[in-house]
Amino acid sequence: MNYDYNLSAIAVPLILAAGSVLVLLTDVLLGKKAKDSAYQTTLTILALAGVFCFTRWGTGGSAFFGQVYTDGFTSFFNLAFLTVGFLVVLNSPNYLIRNGIDHGEYYMLILLALLGMTFMASAGDLLIFFLGLETMSICLYVLAGFHKSRAKSNESSLKYLLLGAFFTGFLLYGMALVYGQVGSTNLAEISNYLAEAANPLGGYMGIGLALLLIGLTFKMAVVPFHFWSPDVYDGAPTPVTAFMSTAPKAAAFAAALRIFYHPGIELGIPWENVLWVLAVLTMTVGNFAALAQTSVKRMLAYSSITHAGYLLVGFLASNELGASGMLFYLFMYGFMNVGAFTIAYLVNRRGKGNYNLSDFAQLGTKSPMLAALMSIFMLSLTGIPPLAGFFGKLYIFSAAVQEGYVWLVVIAVLNSAISVFYYLRVMVMMYMREGEDLADLEKAPTVAITAVICGLAILIFGLFPSPLLDLARASIIALL
């Protein structure tokens, strides 16, 4: 019998897995003497995994009997996950120590969640994808409730767990039906079936794929499966929220592209109509709910729903530009959201701890650098050129126009215009409002470094988007 054990094909997840064990042991063995040993180990491991990912960029092919793909698409998403993970970990100690939840397990859970995501993006089989999804989700359930003495955090964890388990049922049922129709859980076999079948959505395939889509859109927080996300994002510790609103969303979209991205195969009108309605609902509901929020954290939570809607527009367009635009957008969205959440929790310290918008008053004079960075994140989330967020939206929307979804793009652009209101409200608060006399900001170098990295990345990739877009396009071509 021929064994296909090419361990170097999964070097990045292996480093993460070994790293999580190492972090756990470092924390219990050295944690008492050297307080931040787990923190430093985690950063080293993430950097190491990033170097591995970058130097051994995927060149195509698969390993473990087609269970795992080792192509550019895998590498691209691995790099995106590791970047978000690194930025989140980098600024976490400040929050954790302040709230008295500075435990080494936090870092281990982040590493394991990243491990699950890497398998979601590289899965060549529905079962591997499912294992990755569960690894990620279980870590996130625990992370959401990491602030275990605070009721809100427990609420967040429990809601996420119960709804997550419920939607896992949908996902598994979908997989079972797809297996019943195709006779295999292998993604290559499934796409062969779709290409050859006279009616791709006939038999059990239509309902199977629909249930799979429901399971995935739950993780993306797409309306009408979004009800968990504002409460979960609001209750979780803020660095965890920054993590949850970016990396798992990217992982879910990566898996969706792996499973559903088959250019040249028409899945039929019902499929397109469903995605069309989902995209419009997601953008609009997220936007209007965000308008009404007074808490910056909740506002960002709803805005992350809206962004899932924009990404669905690219997913519906499903051509090369649309898909590579999604990759670009997801990568940049990580920087924007992590940066915004990071500054939000630092500023929150000045007020009463409710993430009130009014905490931002006079930030422009008290700390010009932070205010400028926050403005970059807000403008980029709005989609103002020349920032990276603008180019993400540009690629996605123009791809949708190419495919003839003109009305969808009109609605998307109108939604972007509405979002200007709540993003710019933060800037108005920082620069133009005479607020009550709030406390000064504490010095937090790691938070500042994180925000500066995020801001620079948005500026650089906004001014020179083509290298990253080319990389994304090469990854998408590798997907075929």
Next chain:
Amino acid sequence: MISDFTPVVWMLISAGILTAIMMAVAIFLGPKKMTKVKAEPFECGIEPTGDANDTRFPVKFYLVAILFILFDIEIVFLYPWAVVFNELPMAAFVSIVIFMTVLMAGLLYAIKKGVLEWK
């Protein structure tokens, strides 16, 4: 494709019928003598005392139960592996070593966290 699963359906149906027959035989033909011992929730030879509802259990039992499941799973993997050990390639040995390492790391973590200290 669907017809591959016909035997499974037949097995389900026959299992259902067999169960129904066995239960019916026991209900209609079996003798019924109710004694005090038979009516007890647990039949272990000792007179039951107290009420199960207001008895508190130390939360440590829960941790021990989790550790027990860990090592239960370990046995499930190790036994079949040990039986065919000689015929397996090197990769199988490496896999089981990785598995055991992770398990031992977990045990070390549990000990260091004081899970096994019973006060």
